[in-house]
Amino acid sequence: MKYNLPSFLCALTIAASAFGLNANAEELKIAVVDMQEALNKFYKTDIEVEKINAMADEKRKSLDEFQAAYQQMTTKMTELDKTARDTLLDESVRKDALEQLQALAQERAVKGQEISDAQRKASAEVMQARTEMEGTLVGEIKETVNSVVEAHGLDLVFDKSFLPKANKAIVYTSANVKDLTEEVISQLNAGAPATSTTTTSTP
Numbered sequence: 217m218k219y220n221l222p223s224f225l226c227a228l229t230i231a232a233s234a235f236g237l238n239a240n241a242e243e244l245k246i247a248v249v250d251m252q253e254a255l256n257k258f259y260k261t262d263i264e265v266e267k268i269n270a271m272a273d274e275k276r277k278s279l280d281e282f283q284a285a286y287q288q289m290t291t292k293m294t295e296l297d298k299t300a301r302d303t304l305l306d307e308s309v310r311k312d313a314l315e316q317l318q319a320l321a322q323e324r325a326v327k328g329q330e331i332s333d334a335q336r337k338a339s340a341e342v343m344q345a346r347t348e349m350e351g352t353l354v355g356e357i358k359e360t361v362n363s364v365v366e367a368h369g370l371d372l373v374f375d376k377s378f379l380p381k382a383n384k385a386i387v388y389t390s391a392n393v394k395d396l397t398e399e400v401i402s403q404l405n406a407g408a409p410a411t412s413t414t415t416t417s418t419p
Contacts, residue, residue: 245370247394252377254357255350257401259408264349271345275338282331289324293317360403364396 255261299305299313365373373396 246372248376250377250397251375
C-alpha cells in the first residue's frame with residue numbers, strides 16, 4: 217500500500233497533537249468545591265445574617281409607628297363620618313365634622329404614600345445590605361479556596377453549587393474528583409470565636 221508522504225506526515229502530526237492534548241488533559245488536577253455549602257457553614261455568615269435581621273427589625277419598628285399613626289387617622293375619620301351623618305345633631309356640628317373629615321382624608325392619603333415610600337426604601341436598603349454582605353463573604357471564601365487550591369497544586373476547580381444556582385452546569389462528578397468543600401470550611405472557621413456556631417444558615 218502506498219501513502220502520499222505529505223498527507224501521511226500531516227496525519228501523523230495531527231494524531232500526535234491530539235494524543236498530546238489528551239495526555240495533558242489527563243494530567244490536569246481538577247477538583248470541586250461547594251461554594252453555597254461553604255457560605256452556609258462559614259461562622260461569619262451567622263454573625264452577618266444576625267446584623268441584617270436586626271437592621272430589618274429596626275426598619276420594621278419604624279414602619280409600625282407609621283402604620284399606628286395611619287390607623288389612628290382611620291379611626292378618627294370613622295368617628296367624624298358618623299358625626300357628619302347624624303341628623304339628630306345640629307347642622308353646624310355636622311358641617312364642622314365634615315370639614316375635619318375632608319381635611320383628615322387628605323392628610324391620611326399623604327401618610328399612606330409616605331408609608332408606601334418608606335416600605336419600598338426599607339426593603340431596598342435591606343436587600344442592598346444583604347447583597348453587599350454576601351459579596352464580602354463570598355470574597356473571603358474565594359481567598360480561602362485559592363489558598364487551598366495552591367496548597368494542593370491543582371489546575372482547575374469548579375464550584376459545584378454555582379452561585380447563583382441558576383448558572384449550575386456540572387451534571388456529573390465522579391468519586392475520583394477531589395472535593396475541597398470540607399477543607400475550605402475548616403480553614404474558614406479556624407479563627408471562629410469559641411462561642412460561634414457553624415450550623416447551616418442561608419443568608
